Amino acid sequence: MMEIKGRLVWIFYLFFSCFLFLIFNLFHLQITQGRKYRELSDRIYHQRKEKLLAERGAIWDRKGTLLAFSEISSFLWVDWKNLRREGEKRVESLIDQYLPQIGESLGNNKETSWRRSFPPMKYELGKNFAQVLRKENLSHIMRVDNDFRRHYSFPFFTNILGAFSETEKKGLWGLEAVWDRFLRGRDGFIIYQKDAWGRTFPYPFYPRAEPEGGCDIYLTLDKDIMEISFEELKKGVEEFKAKKGSVLVLSCETGEVLAMVDYPLVDAEARFLRPYSLLWEFEPGSVFKFLIAALALESKDCDSFLMRKYDVSTGEIKIGKETIREYHNKKLGVLTFSDIFAFSSNCGVALLTSQLPLQDYYSLLLNFGFGCLTGIELEERRGYIPALELLKKGRKCSPHLYACNSFGQGLRVTLIQLACAYLAIANDGLLLRPYVIKEVKRGADTVLLKNRLVVRRVISEKTAKYLKEILASVCEKGTGRNAKIEGVSVCGKTGTGEKPYSQGRGYSEKAVTTFIGFFPKERPKYLVAVMLDEPIGPAAENSAVLFRRIGEKILFFSSLAGF
CATH class of the missing domain: 3.40.710.10 (DD-peptidase/beta-lactamase superfamily)
Incomplete structure (x- = not known):
C-alpha cells in the first residue's frame, strides 16, 4: 500500500511540474515575449509595412539649369519559378498587350525568382499595369515596384557631380557623396492590412509617415x-x-x-x-x-x-x-x-x-x-x-x-x-x-x-x-x-x-x-x-x-x- 502511495506522489509531482512548466512558458510567450510575437504575426499574416521613398534633392547651376534630378520609374518583377506552364502564355499576352516595348525581353529572363528582368518604364504605365494585375488576379506571380532613378543632364559635369548608387541609395563620389546627407531626404512608411488571400489594402488606423524630400543644391557653376x-x-x-x-x-x-x-x-x-x-x-x-x-x-x-x-x-x-x-x-x-x-x-x-x-x-x-x-x-x-x-x-x-x-x-x-x-x-x-x-x-x-x-x-x-x-x-x-x-x-x-x-x-x-x-x-x-x-x-x-x-x-x- 505504501509503495502505491509513493508512486502516486511521484506522479502528482510530475504532473505538477509539467503544469508549472506550461504556466511559465505561457507567461513567457504571452507576457514577456507577447509584443514581439504579435508584431511578427502581424507582419507575416495581417500587415505589410512598405517604405515610402523620399525624392532625392536636385542639383542646379547658377542660372537655374537642372543638372541632376530624380524621376520615379516602375519596374516589372516576375516570379518565374512559381509561374505554372499553363499560365505563362497568359502572362506573355498581358505584357504584349500592355507593355509591348519590353515584351521582347520576356523569354530571356526566366532564371531567377522575382528577378528584375526588364528595363524601367514610366511611372504612369507601371501604375496602370499594376491595376491590370490586380484585376486578373496575377499579383502573386507578377508585381510592379516603383523607385526613383537618378538622371544627369550633361556629361561634362560628371567629374563634379559624381555618381549615385541606385541599389545602396547613396552617393558614391563627387558632390553626390560629399553632400549626401543634404540630398537624400528622409524615407517614410505606410502599413497595409492583409486579407485572407494575402492581398493588401490601406487601413486608416495604422500609422503612416510621409517621406521628406532631400534639399536642392545650387552651384556656382555656369x-x-x-x-x-x-x-x-x-x-x-x-x-x-x-x-x-x-x-x-x-x-x-x-x-x-x-x-x-x-x-x-x-x-x-x-x-x-x-x-x-x-x-x-x-x-x-x-x-x-x-x-x-x-x-x-x-x-x-x-x-x-x-x-x-x-x-x-x-x-x-x-x-x-x-x-x-x-x-x-x-x-x-x-x-x-x-x-x-x-x-x-x-x-x-x-x-x-x-x-x-x-x-x-x-x-x-x-x-x-x-x-x-x-x-x-x-x-x-x-x-x-x-x-x-x-x-x-x-x-x-x-x-x-x-x-x-x-x-x-x-x-x-x-x-x-x-x-x-x-x-x-x-x-x-x-x-x-x-x-x-x-x-x-x-x-x-x-x-x-x-x-x-x-x-x-x-x-x-x-x-x-x-x-x-x-x-x-x-x-x-x-x-x-x-x-x-x-x-x-x-x-x-x-x-x-x-x-x-x-x-x-x-x-x-x-x-x-x-x-x-x-x-x-x-x-x-x-x-x-x-x-x-x-x-x-x-x-x-x-x-x-x-x-x-x-x-x-x-x-x-x-x-x-x-x-
Missing part, C-alpha cells in the same frame, strides 16, 4: 561656361596629343568656380572620373615663379632688386655643387627684374633665391595656401612640399632645393591651389576661398546654407599691382604671347613642369604644361587655369593657345548675355 571650356579642352587635348587636361574658370570678384572640366571623361586607372584640378598633384614649373617675385617685392630691398641687371648669358648658374640650367639651354643675356619672369629664366630666379631668406620664402608659400587645403566643398589634396617637411623636423633645406622650388621643381601642387594664388594677385593681394556651392535650399523658400566671401591678405596691394604688370609683360613680349586676346589686356604665366621618373632620380622628357591668367588687367573678371598632361611642345605652344581660345569664347558669350 553651364554655358562649362560647355565652352569642355569643348575647347577636348579639342586641345586631341590637337596637342595630351594624355588628359583640366580647365578651371573662377570669378575674380568672388572666388566662385564658374567651370571645372576634365577630359577625357573616363579615367582608365580609377574607372571613374574625379576632378584632376583638385586631386592630381604635379610639379608646376615656371608658373610657380611668381612667388619669388612676390617675396622680392615684399622685401625691404625691393628697390635694389628692381634696379639691378641679371646676367644669365651663359645659360647656367652654380648653386653649391649643383648646376641650374635654362629650359632647353637658352641663353637669354642680361635681364631686368621684370624680364626674368617675362622670358621665364630659371637662372635669373635662382640668382634671386641667393639673396632672399629661405625661411621667408616658405612662410610666403604657406601663406598663399600651398601645402594646405583650399577649403573648397569637394575632396581635394594638399600637394607636397618636401622642404617644409625638412624645416618642420628642424633639418636644413639645401640652397639647391630652395632654388629648384623657386622655379617649380621638387614640389607638387594642385591646379586649384595655383588658381587661388593667381586670384590673390588679381584681387590686389587678397586671397579668396574658392567654392562651388552657392546655397542649399529645402523647398522654394527655406535656405539652409549660403556661402559667403572669405578673404585674407597675403601680399600688399602695391606688390600685387607690380606683379600684374609683370604678368602683363609675359603676355605682351614673353612666353605668354600666344595667350593674348585681341582688345583685352591679359595677365598670366606659362608653366612647363618636367615629370620625374617614376623610379629613380632625374626627369624625363615628358611634361605637364600650364597657363594661368586673368583678364582684363584693369578690373579682373575671369581667371582661367589650363593644364595639359604630356602634350606636344612647351606651355607657350599649347596651354597658352588653349587659354586664349577659352577666354575669347567666354568674352563673346558674356557680351551676348549682357554681363
Whole structure:
C-alpha cells in the first residue's frame, strides 16, 4: 500500500511540474515575449509595412539649369519559378498587350525568382499595369515596384557631380557623396492590412509617415561656361596629343568656380572620373615663379632688386655643387627684374633665391595656401612640399632645393591651389576661398546654407599691382604671347613642369604644361587655369593657345548675355 502511495506522489509531482512548466512558458510567450510575437504575426499574416521613398534633392547651376534630378520609374518583377506552364502564355499576352516595348525581353529572363528582368518604364504605365494585375488576379506571380532613378543632364559635369548608387541609395563620389546627407531626404512608411488571400489594402488606423524630400543644391557653376571650356579642352587635348587636361574658370570678384572640366571623361586607372584640378598633384614649373617675385617685392630691398641687371648669358648658374640650367639651354643675356619672369629664366630666379631668406620664402608659400587645403566643398589634396617637411623636423633645406622650388621643381601642387594664388594677385593681394556651392535650399523658400566671401591678405596691394604688370609683360613680349586676346589686356604665366621618373632620380622628357591668367588687367573678371598632361611642345605652344581660345569664347558669350 505504501509503495502505491509513493508512486502516486511521484506522479502528482510530475504532473505538477509539467503544469508549472506550461504556466511559465505561457507567461513567457504571452507576457514577456507577447509584443514581439504579435508584431511578427502581424507582419507575416495581417500587415505589410512598405517604405515610402523620399525624392532625392536636385542639383542646379547658377542660372537655374537642372543638372541632376530624380524621376520615379516602375519596374516589372516576375516570379518565374512559381509561374505554372499553363499560365505563362497568359502572362506573355498581358505584357504584349500592355507593355509591348519590353515584351521582347520576356523569354530571356526566366532564371531567377522575382528577378528584375526588364528595363524601367514610366511611372504612369507601371501604375496602370499594376491595376491590370490586380484585376486578373496575377499579383502573386507578377508585381510592379516603383523607385526613383537618378538622371544627369550633361556629361561634362560628371567629374563634379559624381555618381549615385541606385541599389545602396547613396552617393558614391563627387558632390553626390560629399553632400549626401543634404540630398537624400528622409524615407517614410505606410502599413497595409492583409486579407485572407494575402492581398493588401490601406487601413486608416495604422500609422503612416510621409517621406521628406532631400534639399536642392545650387552651384556656382555656369553651364554655358562649362560647355565652352569642355569643348575647347577636348579639342586641345586631341590637337596637342595630351594624355588628359583640366580647365578651371573662377570669378575674380568672388572666388566662385564658374567651370571645372576634365577630359577625357573616363579615367582608365580609377574607372571613374574625379576632378584632376583638385586631386592630381604635379610639379608646376615656371608658373610657380611668381612667388619669388612676390617675396622680392615684399622685401625691404625691393628697390635694389628692381634696379639691378641679371646676367644669365651663359645659360647656367652654380648653386653649391649643383648646376641650374635654362629650359632647353637658352641663353637669354642680361635681364631686368621684370624680364626674368617675362622670358621665364630659371637662372635669373635662382640668382634671386641667393639673396632672399629661405625661411621667408616658405612662410610666403604657406601663406598663399600651398601645402594646405583650399577649403573648397569637394575632396581635394594638399600637394607636397618636401622642404617644409625638412624645416618642420628642424633639418636644413639645401640652397639647391630652395632654388629648384623657386622655379617649380621638387614640389607638387594642385591646379586649384595655383588658381587661388593667381586670384590673390588679381584681387590686389587678397586671397579668396574658392567654392562651388552657392546655397542649399529645402523647398522654394527655406535656405539652409549660403556661402559667403572669405578673404585674407597675403601680399600688399602695391606688390600685387607690380606683379600684374609683370604678368602683363609675359603676355605682351614673353612666353605668354600666344595667350593674348585681341582688345583685352591679359595677365598670366606659362608653366612647363618636367615629370620625374617614376623610379629613380632625374626627369624625363615628358611634361605637364600650364597657363594661368586673368583678364582684363584693369578690373579682373575671369581667371582661367589650363593644364595639359604630356602634350606636344612647351606651355607657350599649347596651354597658352588653349587659354586664349577659352577666354575669347567666354568674352563673346558674356557680351551676348549682357554681363
